Amino acid sequence: MSGAALEVEHLWKVFGPRASRIPGSPEADLPRAELRARTGCTAAVRDVSFTVAPGEVFVVMGLSGSGKSTLVRCLTRLVEPTAGAVRIEGDDVSTMTPARLRDLRRRHVAMVFQHFGLLPHRRVIDNIAFGLEVRGESRRDRLARAQEVVDLVGLTGNEQSFPDQLSGGMQQRVGLGRALAADPSLILFDEPFSALDPLIRRDMQNEVVRLHRDMGKTMVFITHDLSEALKLGDRILVMRDGEVVQVGTPDEVVGAPADDYVRDFVSDVPKARVLTLRWLVRDPGDDPVCDGSPLPVQTLVADAAHRVLSTDLPVRVVDGDRTLGVVHRDDVLALLGAGPR
Numbered sequence: 001m002s003g004a005a006l007e008v009e010h011l012w013k014v015f016g017p018r019a020s021r022i023p024g025s026p027e028a029d030l031p032r033a034e035l036r037a038r039t040g041c042t043a044a045v046r047d048v049s050f051t052v053a054p055g056e057v058f059v060v061m062g063l064s065g066s067g068k069s070t071l072v073r074c075l076t077r078l079v080e081p082t083a084g085a086v087r088i089e090g091d092d093v094s095t096m097t098p099a100r101l102r103d104l105r106r107r108h109v110a111m112v113f114q115h116f117g118l119l120p121h122r123r124v125i126d127n128i129a130f131g132l133e134v135r136g137e138s139r140r141d142r143l144a145r146a147q148e149v150v151d152l153v154g155l156t157g158n159e160q161s162f163p164d165q166l167s168g169g170m171q172q173r174v175g176l177g178r179a180l181a182a183d184p185s186l187i188l189f190d191e192p193f194s195a196l197d198p199l200i201r202r203d204m205q206n207e208v209v210r211l212h213r214d215m216g217k218t219m220v221f222i223t224h225d226l227s228e229a230l231k232l233g234d235r236i237l238v239m240r241d242g243e244v245v246q247v248g249t250p251d252e253v254v255g256a257p258a259d260d261y262v263r264d265f266v267s268d269v270p271k272a273r274v275l276t277l278r279w280l281v282r283d284p285g286d287d288p289v290c291d292g293s294p295l296p297v298q299t300l301v302a303d304a305a306h307r308v309l310s311t312d313l314p315v316r317v318v319d320g321d322r323t324l325g326v327v328h329r330d331d332v333l334a335l336l337g338a339g340p341r
């Protein structure tokens with residue numbers, strides 16, 4: 001397929017002796033523990049395929065050990081895949097020479113890690129400029145670019161500080177700034193905010209939302225935190241034991257979980273704040289319909305509640321000019337009662 005920012009096809013990463021014999025073999029289908037017992041190998045990533053569109057925020061979510069970090073490291077071959085293909089803007093990463101791969105990591109793909117990976121003896125401005133230095137840009141150009149990014153990520157006034165003089169949240173802003181300085185087309189985030197306390201974490205999530213809105217970069221974001229996934233993701237891939245369990249928009253994952261694992265994950269979500277009227281719309285049948293203004297189908301149930309609950313009649317739901325059906329007050333009430341509000 002052309003036009004995708006990232007395509008991953010039948011990707012495998014198996015750790016252990018003679019790992020390459022596992023993909024495609026009968027053992028490949030064994031549960032992880034059994035595979036390990038029989039072959040000494042761990043299949044961290046098993047036959048994973050997905051496509052990310054330009055400008056999309058694609059979240060990979062799963063419990064600890066589900067293979068998220070290994071998957072994201074395979075994308076630029078920080079971990080060498082065992083089988084399968086990765087293409088970034090159409091370029092096949094699997095067959096790149098070491099020189100092309102270096103260029104890919106310096107110019108096109110940036111990574112933000114949980115442990116910021118900052119250089120402790122360098123000031124903030126030089127940490128942000130570091131990637132530009134590595135790729136040979138002049139001191140003047142890289143400092144000018146770094147200063148732009150300092151302002152963008154909210155570090156103005158801290159340019160001359162050293163990393164250990166900053167809080168965790170501020171250090172992660174430096175990590176974010178370093179990633180943005182190179183003006184990459186793809187940014188990979190590996191649990192970047194997991195070590196931050198909840199309020200700072202929320203600030204940083206908002207920061208990513210803002211940066212994405214302003215810059216429109218394609219992002220792949222790894223997290224084990226569902227609320228983070230729902231907040232940031234245009235789509236979410238749920239992983240378990242190295243495999244893809246579900247790929248969908250936040251409201252698809254919450255509204256139609258693929259199995260009990262996903263259902264468990266989303267059980268505490270305030271559904272009315274994630275699901276749109278699409279999930280409640282029904283055939284109007286012969287019911288009389290409330291004749292006030294109709295509701296657009298994209299409305300969140302929580303936002304539609306006041307209007308729907310203010311009448312005993314079903315309310316019409318539309319997609320543009322087209323009537324899709326009606327929403328009943330009982331369905332809204334049931335959803336408001338499902339999970340914390």
Ligand SMILES: Nc1ncnc2c1ncn2[C@@H]1O[C@H](COP(=O)(O)OP(=O)(O)OP(=O)(O)O)[C@@H](O)[C@H]1O
Pocket residue numbers: 015016042043044062063064065066067068069070071224
């Ligand atoms: N270098 C390695 N050698 C052997 N096994 C590994 C290696 N790296 C990861 N694994 C195994 O692969 C599986 C997936 O690990 P991975 O770190 O990718 O999961 P994760 O979802 O990112 O978890 P976490 O959030 O805890 O990092 C685990 O069972 C892990 O033990």
